[in-house]
Structure formats: C-alpha cells, structure tokens
Amino acid sequence: xxxxxxxxxxxxxxxxxxxxxxxxxxxxxxxxxxxxxxxxxxxxxxxxxxxxxxxxxxxxxxxxxxxxxxxxxxxxxxxxxxxxxxxxxxxxxxxxxxxxxxxxxxxxxxxxxxxxxxxxxxxxxxxxxxxxxxxxxxxxxxxxxxxxxxxxxxxxxxxxxxxxxxxxxxxxxxxxxxxxxxxxxxxxxxxxxxxxxxxxxxxxxxxxxx
Ligand code: MN
Numbered sequence: 001x002x003x004x005x006x007x008x009x010x011x012x013x014x015x016x017x018x019x020x021x022x023x024x025x026x027x028x029x030x031x032x033x034x035x036x037x038x039x040x041x042x043x044x045x046x047x048x049x050x051x052x053x054x055x056x057x058x059x060x061x062x063x064x065x066x067x068x069x070x071x072x073x074x075x076x077x078x079x080x081x082x083x084x085x086x087x088x089x090x091x092x093x094x095x096x097x098x099x100x101x102x103x104x105x106x107x108x109x110x111x112x113x114x115x116x117x118x119x120x121x122x123x124x125x126x127x128x129x130x131x132x133x134x135x136x137x138x139x140x141x142x143x144x145x146x147x148x149x150x151x152x153x154x155x156x157x158x159x160x161x162x163x164x165x166x167x168x169x170x171x172x173x174x175x176x177x178x179x180x181x182x183x184x185x186x187x188x189x190x191x192x193x194x195x196x197x198x199x200x201x202x203x204x205x206x207x208x209x210x
Pocket of ligand 1: 176
C-alpha cells in the first residue's frame, strides 16, 4: 500500500463557478481526471526514491524524465487552478466587454510592476496572449518575476515551469488541448483571451509580494 505524499489540491471554488469561461465538464476532466492522474503517477514513481520526501517544487528542480513530467504538471496545475476566482456577469450597462483590468487593485504592487515592465496592462495582455497562442504543441505560458522583481513572460513546452530557470512563477495559462478543447474546440486564442475574466489578481499580487 503506497502512502500518498503528494495529494490533489482542493479547488477554492465550486466546479461550475468559472462558467462560462471554463465549464464544469472541463473542470471535471482537467482537474478530476488529468491532474488526478499526474498525482497518482508521481506517488507511484517516487516511492522508495530520493524524491519521496521532497517538496514538490524541489522535485521539479532536481528530477528528469517521467518524475519531472508528472511533478511539473502537478506544480503547474496547482498554480493554475488556484489563480482563478468565480466568474461574475458583467454589469448590463457595460457596453465594452470586461478585459480583466477592472478586477485589479489599481494600487497593487503587481499592477505597478506590469506597467513598469510592459508599458501598460493592455501591452502585457497582448504579449501574454501572443506567446500563448504561438507556443507550438503542448505547454504553458507564464508570467514570472526574476530575483530583482522584474517581470518576464516565457513559454515552456510540455511540463515546463519557470522555477527551473530561477524565476518565481506568478500567473499561467495552460495551452495543452485538454485545457480548452471541450469548451473552445480548436480556438486556443479565444480561450486564452477569455481567461482574463476569472484571474484572481489578489492571489497573483500575493505571489508577487510574498
Ligand atoms: Mn492541463
């Protein structure tokens, strides 16, 4: 009998709370099946190895092959699923669709840093979506901070996470097809653009400032 050292994270919202941006069905597959499988696989792979008692982030920075792939995917999905907040309908009097900027505290450190390093929130969003859309195959697009607090956007293939480059990961979009195919089919760019509406910027700011 294996003792589970890594467990499935709890979602900080109900499975249907992100609709219509992310459907309950996608959550049931993406969180309930895909992430659960990475957790099950990793627990089997690390049993009896030097990685067995290691924190997840340390496993990601020290492992390769199957252990890295499963550990990386767990770390990536843990950061992904805990960066969202329940979807709120835009107010009926709003003519322009929400961009996500409405939900950021204008005095937050993360917004100040985004404007400092990208010029504007809109320029940051455009670069982030462009890098997510043009990442070939499966992977992740990340907003991270370097040791000095400077923000960077990077593309990581497959299970990649910026911690392996010494960066602090803050925000991510999953461009594996399993993240969007049920709701958006092949329209990856539309999916990425819609995600801004459910980003919990207080959580991103907490990650940046901690
Ligand atoms: Mn995924």
